[in-house]
Amino acid sequence: MASRLWASRAASYLRLSVSYRGFASVVKDLKYADTHEWVKVEGTSATIGITDHAQDHLGDVVYVELPEIGASVTQGNSFGAVESVKATSDVNSPISGKVVEVNEELSNSPGLVNASPYENGWVIKVEMSNTGEVDSLMDSDRYSKFCEEEDAAH
Amino acid sequence: MTVTQARNVVPPLMNILKFKGLPILQQLHLEERLFRSSSDNWCIINDGTNAPTIVMGVSGKPSELLELKPVLQDKVPVVGRFTGGGTVIVDPGTIFVTFICNKDAVPNVEPYPRPIMSWSGLIYEDVFRGIGDFHLRENDYVFGNRKFGGNAQSISKKRWIHHTSFLWDYDIRNMAYLKVPRRAPEYRSARSHVEFVCHMKDYLSIPDFIGRTVKVVGTHFSLRPMQFEEVNIHAKTSFDHSSRLLTDTELEAALVSQKSLYREDTGSSQV
Numbered sequence: 001m002a003s004r005l006w007a008s009r010a011a012s013y014l015r016l017s018v019s020y021r022g023f024a025s026v027v028k029d030l031k032y033a034d035t036h037e038w039v040k041v042e043g044t045s046a047t048i049g050i051t052d053h054a055q056d057h058l059g060d061v062v063y064v065e066l067p068e069i070g071a072s073v074t075q076g077n078s079f080g081a082v083e084s085v086k087a088t089s090d091v092n093s094p095i096s097g098k099v100v101e102v103n104e105e106l107s108n109s110p111g112l113v114n115a116s117p118y119e120n121g122w123v124i125k126v127e128m129s130n131t132g133e134v135d136s137l138m139d140s141d142r143y144s145k146f147c148e149e150e151d152a153a154h
Numbered sequence: 155m156t157v158t159q160a161r162n163v164v165p166p167l168m169n170i171l172k173f174k175g176l177p178i179l180q181q182l183h184l185e186e187r188l189f190r191s192s193s194d195n196w197c198i199i200n201d202g203t204n205a206p207t208i209v210m211g212v213s214g215k216p217s218e219l220l221e222l223k224p225v226l227q228d229k230v231p232v233v234g235r236f237t238g239g240g241t242v243i244v245d246p247g248t249i250f251v252t253f254i255c256n257k258d259a260v261p262n263v264e265p266y267p268r269p270i271m272s273w274s275g276l277i278y279e280d281v282f283r284g285i286g287d288f289h290l291r292e293n294d295y296v297f298g299n300r301k302f303g304g305n306a307q308s309i310s311k312k313r314w315i316h317h318t319s320f321l322w323d324y325d326i327r328n329m330a331y332l333k334v335p336r337r338a339p340e341y342r343s344a345r346s347h348v349e350f351v352c353h354m355k356d357y358l359s360i361p362d363f364i365g366r367t368v369k370v371v372g373t374h375f376s377l378r379p380m381q382f383e384e385v386n387i388h389a390k391t392s393f394d395h396s397s398r399l400l401t402d403t404e405l406e407a408a409l410v411s412q413k414s415l416y417r418e419d420t421g422s423s424q425v
Contacts, residue, residue, distance in 0.1 A: 035311055057264065057266040057268075058266060058267065059267060059268060062213065062337070063212070063213035063238075065212070065213075076311075078310065078311070083211070083212060083238040085267035085293060086211070086237075086238045086267065086293055086306045086307060087237070087238045087239075087266075087267035087270070087307035088212050088236070088237055088238045088307070088308045089267070089308075089309040090310045090311060150264075154262060154263075154269070
């Protein structure tokens with residue numbers, strides 16, 4: 001009971017929503033795409049990564065293919081890939097804009113995507129071209145439900 | 155059964171292309187083009203490639219994976235492919251089988267590496283039923299504990315590709331071009347290539363293997379035989395491929411890097 005209380009307080013501090021049914025974690029203030037990427041929007045700047053659900057289903061990530069700085073990204077389209085279990089899986093952008101920074105740490109430590117999908121495992125930062133696109137993304141509650149429905153369907 | 159029920163059980167359509175001796179780089183270019191710019195399902199079977207070629211996965215580093223001095227000396231071509239996974243050396247004794255599927259065509263299979271691998275494992279279990287001790291073992295196709303088929307995948311939003319190179323036969327000497335990889339399955343137990351792999355020819359003939367594969371795939375899909383010339387109707391004619399032949403310059407630079415790594419590891423200047 002005490003460890004559950006501690007976990008609940010830690011989750012609250014990190015603004016993590018953790019279900020004890022064993023589902024993947026989500027972070028409350030982020031927005032989510034149906035291809036399992038998250039975006040943190042601060043004004044016209046966005047940080048993008050893949051969700052806990054995605055990293056759990058992908059397996060151990062051994063390589064991350066990053067875009068060039070200055071490359072354009074388009075909502076719903078692939079900008080890079082991760083390799084896990086002999087597969088490359090596209091990473092799609094939840095919003096459109098221009099890449100201003102990539103997480104160079106992932107070149108040496110691709111496992112950050114698994115260990116810290118919402119923090120140290122971020123993939124790219126983007127200067128957004130259309131902040132209105134965020135309205136078409138899911139909030140954390142809707143995304144949690146989406147993941148449950150997707151897992152139940154298989 | 156009502157008409158509606160009958161409609162519900164009609165298997166999805168899959169185009170099937172068969173080749174003999176198609177060069178592996180051409181095969182990879184075709185696969186990537188179909189994967190990225192077609193909306194059909196495809197099965198591609200290539201009975202042997204024309205010449206021995208090393209094929210590395212998307213993240214493969216020649217300095218870590220290849221014995222570069224003999225590779226350069228013997229002018230063995232090295233290709234980097236667009237899918238994940240490890241390094242193989244393919245030749246006229248290799249048989250290739252590829253599946254390119256819309257995720258909706260196989261709705262019970264989640265579009266992630268392990269579910270796709272499980273699905274293909276079941277397909278090949280049926281193909282090899284009654285032949286050898288076939289398993290999907292740590293993502294390899296094995297008879298017993300010896301690998302005879304390596305596979306790799308690429309997954310996009312709506313489609314995935316799973317392709318396999320089967321060692322129907324191989325030249326032991328070619329294995330000498332490959333290092334034992336740092337990342338290897340546990341069941342390999344540090345065995346050399348020769349002790350780790352086996353020939354599919356010890357188990358069945360090529361026509362038997364291809365026949366069985368087509369039959370099993372035909373129970374999951376409605377197969378439509380297609381000729382290469384018809385492909386342009388179903389996919390973009392020009393396409394920016396990422397699979398490519400590595401240049402001598404790149405391989406020579408990798409050799410320099412390999413030599414200095416060896417010096418650091420051993421304190422010796424000999425490779």
